[in-house]
Amino acid sequence: MPSAPTPTTEARGDRAAPRKAGRRFDPHRFGPVVGLVLLLIVGTALNPDFATWDNLMNVLTRTAFIGIISIGMCFVIISGGIDLSVGSMAALIAGGMILLMNALAGSVGSPVAVVMLGMLFALLLGGGFGLAHGYLITRGRIEPFIVTLGTLGIFRAVLTWLADGGAITLDNDLSDAYGPVYYGSLLGIPVPVWVFLAVSVAGAVLLNRTAFGRYVQAIGSNEQVARFAAVDVDRVKLLTYGLLGVCVGIATVLYVPRLGSASPTTGLLWELEAIAAVIVGGTSFKGGEGRIAGTVIGAVLLSVISNILNLTSIISVYLNAAVQGCVIIAVAFLQRRRP
Amino acid sequence: MSLHVAFDGITKEFGPVRVLHGVGFDLHPGRVHGLLGENGAGKSTLMKILAGYHAPTSGTLSIDGEPVTFRNSRDAEKRGIVLIHQELSLADDLTVVQNMFLGHEIRRGWLLDDRAMRAQAVEALRQVGFEGDPDGKVRDLIVAEKQLVEIAKAQLRNARLLVMDEPTASLTPSECDRLFGLIDRLRRDGVTIVYISHKLDEVERITDEVIVMRDGRFVARAPTAETPRQRMAELMVGRELTDMFPDKHIPALGKPLMTVRGLTVPGWAEDVSFDLHPGEILGFAGLVGAGRTELFEGILGLRPRSGGTVEIEGRPVSLRSPREAMRNGLTYLSEDRKGKGLHVNMGLRDNLTLMTLRHHAQPLLSPASEDRALEHAVASFGIRGNPQGTASSLSGGNQQKLAIAKFLEPDPRVFVLDEPTRGVDVGAKRDIYFLIARLAAEGRGVIVISSELIELIGLCHRVIVMRGRRVSATVPADRLSEEELIAHAIGTHTHH
Numbered sequence: 001m002p003s004a005p006t007p008t009t010e011a012r013g014d015r016a017a018p019r020k021a022g023r024r025f026d027p028h029r030f031g032p033v034v035g036l037v038l039l040l041i042v043g044t045a046l047n048p049d050f051a052t053w054d055n056l057m058n059v060l061t062r063t064a065f066i067g068i069i070s071i072g073m074c075f076v077i078i079s080g081g082i083d084l085s086v087g088s089m090a091a092l093i094a095g096g097m098i099l100l101m102n103a104l105a106g107s108v109g110s111p112v113a114v115v116m117l118g119m120l121f122a123l124l125l126g127g128g129f130g131l132a133h134g135y136l137i138t139r140g141r142i143e144p145f146i147v148t149l150g151t152l153g154i155f156r157a158v159l160t161w162l163a164d165g166g167a168i169t170l171d172n173d174l175s176d177a178y179g180p181v182y183y184g185s186l187l188g189i190p191v192p193v194w195v196f197l198a199v200s201v202a203g204a205v206l207l208n209r210t211a212f213g214r215y216v217q218a219i220g221s222n223e224q225v226a227r228f229a230a231v232d233v234d235r236v237k238l239l240t241y242g243l244l245g246v247c248v249g250i251a252t253v254l255y256v257p258r259l260g261s262a263s264p265t266t267g268l269l270w271e272l273e274a275i276a277a278v279i280v281g282g283t284s285f286k287g288g289e290g291r292i293a294g295t296v297i298g299a300v301l302l303s304v305i306s307n308i309l310n311l312t313s314i315i316s317v318y319l320n321a322a323v324q325g326c327v328i329i330a331v332a333f334l335q336r337r338r339p
Numbered sequence: 340m341s342l343h344v345a346f347d348g349i350t351k352e353f354g355p356v357r358v359l360h361g362v363g364f365d366l367h368p369g370r371v372h373g374l375l376g377e378n379g380a381g382k383s384t385l386m387k388i389l390a391g392y393h394a395p396t397s398g399t400l401s402i403d404g405e406p407v408t409f410r411n412s413r414d415a416e417k418r419g420i421v422l423i424h425q426e427l428s429l430a431d432d433l434t435v436v437q438n439m440f441l442g443h444e445i446r447r448g449w450l451l452d453d454r455a456m457r458a459q460a461v462e463a464l465r466q467v468g469f470e471g472d473p474d475g476k477v478r479d480l481i482v483a484e485k486q487l488v489e490i491a492k493a494q495l496r497n498a499r500l501l502v503m504d505e506p507t508a509s510l511t512p513s514e515c516d517r518l519f520g521l522i523d524r525l526r527r528d529g530v531t532i533v534y535i536s537h538k539l540d541e542v543e544r545i546t547d548e549v550i551v552m553r554d555g556r557f558v559a560r561a562p563t564a565e566t567p568r569q570r571m572a573e574l575m576v577g578r579e580l581t582d583m584f585p586d587k588h589i590p591a592l593g594k595p596l597m598t599v600r601g602l603t604v605p606g607w608a609e610d611v612s613f614d615l616h617p618g619e620i621l622g623f624a625g626l627v628g629a630g631r632t633e634l635f636e637g638i639l640g641l642r643p644r645s646g647g648t649v650e651i652e653g654r655p656v657s658l659r660s661p662r663e664a665m666r667n668g669l670t671y672l673s674e675d676r677k678g679k680g681l682h683v684n685m686g687l688r689d690n691l692t693l694m695t696l697r698h699h700a701q702p703l704l705s706p707a708s709e710d711r712a713l714e715h716a717v718a719s720f721g722i723r724g725n726p727q728g729t730a731s732s733l734s735g736g737n738q739q740k741l742a743i744a745k746f747l748e749p750d751p752r753v754f755v756l757d758e759p760t761r762g763v764d765v766g767a768k769r770d771i772y773f774l775i776a777r778l779a780a781e782g783r784g785v786i787v788i789s790s791e792l793i794e795l796i797g798l799c800h801r802v803i804v805m806r807g808r809r810v811s812a813t814v815p816a817d818r819l820s821e822e823e824l825i826a827h828a829i830g831t832h833t834h835h
Contacts, residue, residue, distance in 0.1 A: 209703040211696035218693055221682045227641075228671070228679045229693045229745070230662040288684060 031334050032281050032297040035327070039304050047311040057190055059307045060300070061182075064192035065090075065251040066270060067299035070277035071203040072130075072247030074295045075240045077278050078207070080220040080287030081137065081144040083241065086248050087270030088155035089129050093252040094262035095159045095168045097122040101178075102171050111177035118178075122256075123249040129155075130245020134238035144241075152271070160264040167263040175260045182257040192254045196296075199250060204292040216240060220287025276324065277302055280331045301327070342403060342419060342499040342531055343368050344389065349398035351384055358384050360555045361398065366500070371522060371532040373546035373563065375539075375575050377736075377764035381555040382535055386502045389533075390422035391415030413442075419499030423489045423506065431478040435469075436460040438477055439492045463491040467521055481628060483514035490521065500531040505762065507541060511626035511790065512825055519545045537764060539568040540793065553577055572765050583769050584797035585776035589816055590618030594653070596784040597669070597753050602647030604630070604637030609808045611647070615753060615784040620775060622799030623788040624824045629805040631788045632674060635755055639664050639671055651753060665694060670751040672742055674758035674788070680742045683731040687722070687741060688713045690730050695748045716744040721770055736767025743774065754778060755786040760794060772798055792821045804828050 043050040069086050076083050101118035108114050129151070136147045162168065170178065184191045207213035215236045218226040227233050256262070281298030283290030305327060306320045315323060344366040351359040359381045366372055376382045387393045388400065391409030399406045402418055409415045412422070429438045436453075439460045445452045461473050469487040471480055477488065486506055493501055503522075507515045522532060522545055536542055542549060542563065549566055551558040551574040559574050595614035602611045608630040615621050623631045636642045638649055640659040649656050651667050658664045661671065673679035681690050692699055692709045699708045713726060720740045724733040730741060739759065747754065759775070760768045775798060779785050789795050795802050796819045804812045804827035812827040 205703065211700050211704065214689065214693065214696055214704065218682055218685070218689070221684055222678070224679050225682050226693070228661050228673055230660070230665040230670075230749070231693065232660070232662055 031331060032294050032301060035280075035331065036297055036301045036304065039301060039308065043304065043308045043311070046308065046314070050308065050311055053188075055307070055311075057185075057188075057193065059303050060193045060196070061190045062307075063299050063303040064196040065255050066273045066277060066303070067196045067296060068199045068247050068251040068254070069244070069270060070274040070281075070295050070299050071199050071292060072244030073274045074203065074278050074281070074283055074290055074292060075207065075216055076144075076244050077275070077283055077285065078220045078287055078290040079216045079237055079240045080223065081237065081240065082148065082275070083130075083133065083144065083244055084148040084271050085129075085133070085152040085155055086244065086274055087267040087272075088152045088159070089126065089245070089248050090252045090255065090267035090270055091262055091264070092155040092159040093122050093125050093129075093249055094256050094266050095162050096125055097252070097256060098168045098170045098260075098262055099162065101174055105171055105174055111174050114174060115178045115181075118256075119181075119253045122253045123246055126245040126247070126249025126252065127242050128245065130242040130248070131238060133245070134241035137241065138234040138237050156264065159262065159266070163263060165264070167261045170256065170260040175257065178257040178260075180257075182254060195250065195254060199247065200292060200296050207290075207292055212236065212239065217288060217290075220284075221289070273302060274299075276328050280328055282335060344420075344500065344531070345399075345401040345404075346385070346389075347399045347401065349385065349388060349395045349400065351381075351388065351393060352396045357396075358555050359388075359395075362552070362555070362557050363398075364550055364557050364560060366531055366533065368531050369526060369529045370547045371526055371534055371545055373542040373549040374533050374535045374552070375542065375549055375571055376552035376558075377575050377734075377766060380552040380575070382552055383504060385552070386422055386504065386533060386535065389415070389500075390420055390502060392422070416496050416498075419497055420502075421493040421496060421498040421500070422502040422504070423486070423493065424504060429477045429485055429488065432476060434476055435464070435471065435473045435480070435488055438488065439463070439495055443496070459495060460491070463494045464488070466494065467491045468517060483510050483518075483627070486510070486518065487521075498530060500533070501525065502533045502535070504535045505537070506534070507536065507538060511628075511828075512792070513626070513829060515541065537762070537768075538791070539571050539765075542571065543568055551575055575764070576766050583765075583772065585773045587800060587816060588618070588776075588780065589800045590616055590779075592616050595650075596652060598648075598650040599638070600648045602634070602637065602649065603645045604633055604642050605645050607633030607642065607808060608637060608805075611805075611810055613803055613810065613813070615786060617752075617782045617784055618779050619801065620779045620785045620787060620799045622795040622802035623786065623805065624790075624792065624795050624802050625805035625828050627790065629828070630808045631805050632757055634805070635671055635757065635786075635788070639669075665749045665751070668752035669755070670694070670746040670749055670753075671755040672746045672757060672759070674761060676738060676742055676761070681730045681738060681745070683738075684729055686729055687717075687724075687726055687733075690741060691716055691745050691748060694745060712748070716741070716748075720744045720774065734764070734767075735762040736764050736770070739763050739767065739771065740774075743771070747778070751783065753784045753786070755788070757788040758790065759787060760789075760791065768794075792824050795824065796820065806830055 049055055073083060073086065097118040100121050101114050104114045104117060133147055133151065136142050137144050181191055186194055207216065215226065215231050218231060219233055219236055223233060277299035278290070278295050279285055280301060281291060281294030283295060302324055305323050309315055309317045309320050309323065347363045349359055349362045350357060362385055374382050384393065388395050391412040391414050401407065407418065430441065433441065436457050440456045445455045457473065464473055467487045467490050469484060469491060471484050477485060480488070506518060510518065526532060534542065534546055546563045548560060548562045549571060550560045553575065593616065596617045597615040600612045603609050611634055625631050633642060637644050638658065639661050640663065651669060656667050658667065664670065677683050688709050691713050696704065699705050716722065717726060720743065722737050722740045722744065724737050730738055733741060759771055763771065775785055775787065787795065787799060800816050802814045802819060802824065803810055804814065804824060806828055811830065814823055814827070
């Protein structure tokens with residue numbers, strides 16, 4: 001039955017057209033880019049040091065931790081979930097891997113090998129925590145908000161207990177071996193920025209070009225429809241949390257050599273920054289649709305704000321969180337849907 | 340008490356698109372008007388203008404000769420105009436009484452006067468014949484009861500004009516009878532009624548006159564008594580309708596494709612057995628709540644089963660999810676298109692290929708391969724609409740064709756369609772009937788669950804009737820009639 005062009009058909013074709021035209025300026029897609037460009041112009045105008053290569057690399061390096069976590073968070077939010085625990089999780093992973101590396105330093109000869117084992121442990125621990133979340137949420141049928149609110153407290157408390165209220169510090173010779181992971185660079189670009197880039201590209205491919213990514217969007221858009229369409233909903237959700245855990249592990253691996261220690265304030269409020277980056281990037285908080293590129297831009301945008309405040313004296317740097325908060329609300333306002 | 344409505348040159352544009360092109364007609368007091376038209380004809384938009392949900396772009400709406408402008412639905416309600424939505428607009432977690440007064444609560448000082456509200460609500464509910472618990476949550480009501488609550492709520496607002504959009508879409512024959520009785524009473528009380536329905540037998544039965552719209556224009560009006568159904572359908576579609584149903588080619592009964600024995604889904608279906616043969620269209624009739632949908636959700640593993648066996652192509656299967664069902668050659672298209680069938684906010688292509696993404700992954704998804712699948716589906720199922728748009732941009736009939744295409748992508752041997760033509764216009768209905776016949780002719784087994792008896796009679800080779808969770812009869816093609824099916828469904832059948 002080829003569709004013969006009847007008057008009815010034409011009328012219906014017309015009706016679908018404005019939706020498409022409406023996409024020409026889609027604030028979800030271009031809002032964050034426009035915001036970032038404006039900020040870059042403002043930053044350059046206010047301080048000539050802003051637009052230097054060193055400063056930009058510095059900003060990107062600092063963005064890497066939150067940025068990598070927000071890539072994982074993007075999947076969780078698109079699938080209709082949330083993870084409040086990522087900051088505490090990063091702290092516990094950091095403490096755990098430092099303790100492990102210090103303990104191994106005596107028995108394993110090469111510091112490099114010790115660091116490699118520590119990094120592997122961090123990724124496994126992150127993945128394990130994430131899968132545990134996913135398991136409680138899918139099999140245990142507990143709301144993700146509640147599960148991760150619980151582990152937010154648990155992770156940080158355990159770290160505080162392990163550190164006895166103080167800090168867990170990496171042995172000096174291990175620090176030297178581990179340092180390049182944060183401080184090193186390749187072709188003039190710092191290692192954390194390379195990792196951030198790699199995770200972003202992998203995330204974008206996974207979300208947009210694999211069945212898994214499509215299932216994540218389908219579940220967030222309407223879980224029942226996905227279930228009836230033979231999607232293994234529980235497995236996909238479980239994997240999104242596992243993926244986020246691994247991302248937290250990667251971010252922690254990059255973060256530990258920076259200070260060489262973990263304390264009860266490590267990763268404090270990272271969960272909110274990561275969620276903010278995802279939302280600023282144009283991903284719907286209700287799930288169903290989202291973009292990796294937008295998330296990356298969202299993360300960069302938030303750290304550019306604090307960088308500009310640091311470099312200029314117009315607004316006190318103490319108000320950093322307030323300015324970011326205003327940006328988040330402004331972006332949400334621009335992206336709101338018509339009722 | 341009655342109220343005379345006149346539309347004059349009403350146009351409505353959404354952005355650059357004009358959906359109403361100068362519609363003009365009158366609604367006469369105290370009459371039941373059947374408003375007919377295919378999906379997309381502009382009926383709903385016009386009625387939303389009448390009820391204050393939309394403002395017309397140009398043209399006048401007059402009530403009792405006086406031009407009016409409604410800013411919102413409350414303005415319209417004040418003039419006694421109430422629209423009862425196709426998707427009922429009740430808050431599930433509030434009680435019946437709370438819903439009836441939502442936004443119009445009676446107060447005593449700063450506090451709610453629950454006693455007064457309850458008394459008024461109970462009286463209104465009694466008048467419409469609602470027998471449920473006024474203090475129960477709306478969540479626990481069946482659709483028919485929700486509808487009565489909506490009508491009672493309209494009565495509380497002293498409705499003088501009631502617009503009902505597809506009110507019987509999920510009602511059983513006896514519930515429909517009760518609704519029609521109520522409509523009759525409202526008409527005698529002088530209430531003007533606009534009745535939108537795709538079910539022409541109902542329109543024929545309860546309306547005084549029919550008004551037909553097509554492509555955003557008024558086409559015709561005529562007394563119902565002088566307009567045969569065939570003529571109504573032709574006016575809506577704008578062309579001659581040949582027979583609605585394809586010829587029946589009843590297959591020789593050989594080895595069954597699917598065998599179900601003694602299946603029990605606790606609370607919903609008990610000891611159900613049936614066979615489905617290759618090339619067969621098997622109908623499932625019964626009242627809402629007879630357990631038909633739940634039986635198949637049980638077979639799919641979406642509800643717990645407590646007994647019985649299922650065999651597909653001779654292999655015993657014990658399905659735990661729609662995924663396992665698909666792998667065993669069975670797919671099920673739910674009656675709830677927006678809630679369980681399609682991702683209405685996603686594109687046509689993403690909807691179509693969701694069940695078979697593995698076929699398009701190498702290992703990365705190939706948009707070109709998916710586009711080919713969509714092109715093929717658009718051509719072979721006659722899906723009309725913008726292929727780049729979302730599923731929600733399609734008309735009901737085209738959404739349903741897309742949904743059917745989606746659940747056929749895995750190439751099932753057994754295809755179950757639950758209410759396949761709900762909310763679908765006449766032209767698309769016919770397309771779907773011929774499509775179902777084509778699927779059967781290809782050797783698939785097709786199961787059609789439907790509340791539209793005419794559909795089951797016209798289409799099916801055999802109909803199983805369920806009553807109170809059990810199979811009450813299996814009716815062969817040559818004995819199919821409305822009387823026979825209703826008798827089995829409500830249990831008044833006597834053996835000849």
